[in-house]
Amino acid sequence: MDHVIQFLIEHITWFPVILFLFLSLRYFLISSIMYVSLWFVFSKALKKRRIQEGALLKNQIWNEIRHSLESFAAMSVICTPLFYLYAHGKTTIYHNWVDYPLWWIPINILIFFFWHDWTFYIHHRWLHTPWAYKHIHYVHHISRIPTPFASHAFHWVEGAMQIVFIYPVVMWVPMHPWTFVGFMALSAFFASWGHFNYELMPLGTWHAWWGSWVTTSTHHNLHHKYNNGNFSLYLRSWDRVNGTLHPQTEERYAQYSKKD
Ligand SMILES: [Zn+2]
Numbered sequence: 691m692d693h694v695i696q697f698l699i700e701h702i703t704w705f706p707v708i709l710f711l712f713l714s715l716r717y718f719l720i721s722s723i724m725y726v727s728l729w730f731v732f733s734k735a736l737k738k739r740r741i742q743e744g745a746l747l748k749n750q751i752w753n754e755i756r757h758s759l760e761s762f763a764a765m766s767v768i769c770t771p772l773f774y775l776y777a778h779g780k781t782t783i784y785h786n787w788v789d790y791p792l793w794w795i796p797i798n799i800l801i802f803f804f805w806h807d808w809t810f811y812i813h814h815r816w817l818h819t820p821w822a823y824k825h826i827h828y829v830h831h832i833s834r835i836p837t838p839f840a841s842h843a844f845h846w847v848e849g850a851m852q853i854v855f856i857y858p859v860v861m862w863v864p865m866h867p868w869t870f871v872g873f874m875a876l877s878a879f880f881a882s883w884g885h886f887n888y889e890l891m892p893l894g895t896w897h898a899w900w901g902s903w904v905t906t907s908t909h910h911n912l913h914h915k916y917n918n919g920n921f922s923l924y925l926r927s928w929d930r931v932n933g934t935l936h937p938q939t940e941e942r943y944a945q946y947s948k949k950d
């Protein structure tokens with residue numbers, strides 16, 4: 691990775707292009723593998739775990755891909771000034787693992803996680819206000835029955851907003867580049883997870899101590915089905931404390947997480 695970073699520091703005009711290609715490739719890999727696996731290869735075995743039935747809209751997947759590529763273009767442009775600051779030593783990114791103690795890495799990930807989760811909830815609530823929904827967020831909700839390709843299908847303005855949260859973290863929280871890349875990769879997979887249209891978590895999850903805090907595919911799927919409630923990203927606790935948990939979430943989760 692050091693060679694790539696060095697190349698981009700010396701040729702910063704290539705940064706948005708390379709980032710766009712990287713985001714697109716990652717998206718196509720995750721979405722294609724999960725779509726083919728869940729919707730075709732294992733669709734019979736997972737029949738009872740399929741959340742919404744019915745046909746997709748005409749050209750739905752093509753539109754999901756098109757809007758995702760628009761979002762990646764916006765994200766790549768938004769990230770370029772941050773990379774410029776990084777190239778000029780203005781961020782807190784560090785390259786030697788030994789520069790900070792090992793215990794810092796999990797703390798670092800937790801800070802990143804909670805910051806992303808909290809800012810996502812706030813901006814997602816704002817996106818459901820009448821003006822923002824009508825002009826921006828409606829794009830993501832065109833897919834009433836989401837597919838893994840809907841994970842990044844946003845209006846380009848929302849795509850740009852989705853990535854701004856990394857600025858304070860990269861500017862002020864010391865982080866190794868691999869911690870950053872690893873977190874963002876897991877986050878991309880989790881975005882796809884919410885749009886599988888299949889519930890893969892075991893039945894006991896809902897009442898497990900850890901399960902009672904997290905969102906699952908059913909949680910976000912209900913958000914697409916009803917355009918309301920379930921605004922959380924990783925932790926459904928934000929919906930619980932703010933009274934925005936969709937009332938059908940537990941019942942539907944129990945229905946789709948049953949094996950047979
Ligand atoms: Zn929404």
Ligand SMILES: [Zn+2]
Pocket residue numbers: 830836840841884885910914
């Ligand atoms: Zn969604």
